[in-house]
Amino acid sequence: MNRDEDEILTKFFTLMNKVKDVLVVNRPELFEYVKNTNFRDPFGRYFQIVLYIGTNKRTTMTEFADHFKLKAGTATGIIDQLVEKDIISREANPKDRRKVELILTELGNAVYDKVIQIQKDEIRSVLEALNPQDMIHAKEILDKINNALIIKERKAKNQNE
Incomplete structure (x- = not known):
């Protein structure tokens, strides 16, 4: 790391x-x-x-x-x-x-x-x-993190089935 x-x-x-x-x-x-x-x-x-x-x-x-x-x-x-x-x-x-x-x-x-x-x-x-630009970046980053967590959750669920 x-x-x-x-x-x-x-x-x-x-x-x-x-x-x-x-x-x-x-x-x-x-x-x-x-x-x-x-x-x-x-x-x-x-x-x-x-x-x-x-x-x-x-x-x-x-x-x-x-x-x-x-x-x-x-x-x-x-x-x-x-x-x-x-x-x-x-x-x-x-x-x-x-x-x-x-x-x-x-x-x-x-x-x-x-x-x-x-x-x-x-x-x-x-x-x-946060200023308006920070808000846009925060939303984009949170969306990416959320999507990565959803993918990880789906993979884990598929492995457990």
């Missing part, structure tokens, strides 16, 4: 950790909001599940288990806990009633919406430091 690659890796890891801290962990207003709900795991595995299901709107148990690399029994147990907390509900697939899909409840959607709004507001405040 050359010096430039090493420097980019270091900056990338630093950026990832700062993004996680700023957008998720160090969010007192989110923690306060969540504390007053039935949602008692604001930054642990439940939080990631709410973000995943909220982003996808509907997901099957198999998709959920595959995404989080869980065995079926473990996935069912976690979803049972979130159903009990009224964060997620199970619904029959409108096209195939034999399939069950996971969706966010009203409370789950409220938590998801709050998280997304806090994250968008925080990102906007950070992007204010």
Whole structure:
């Protein structure tokens, strides 16, 4: 690995950790909001599940288990806990009633919406430091990184099948 690659890796890891801290962990207003709900795991595995299901709107148990690399029994147990907390509900697939899909409840959607709004507001405040040309370059670089990650994810999925 050359010096430039090493420097980019270091900056990338630093950026990832700062993004996680700023957008998720160090969010007192989110923690306060969540504390007053039935949602008692604001930054642990439940939080990631709410973000995943909220982003996808509907997901099957198999998709959920595959995404989080869980065995079926473990996935069912976690979803049972979130159903009990009224964060997620199970619904029959409108096209195939034999399939069950996971969706966010009203409370789950409220938590998801709050998280997304806090994250968008925080990102906007950070992007204010960029001039219009920097914004164009940032978008181009983020698109390239995202596309590379999508390709990597597809390759990994194909190898596992």
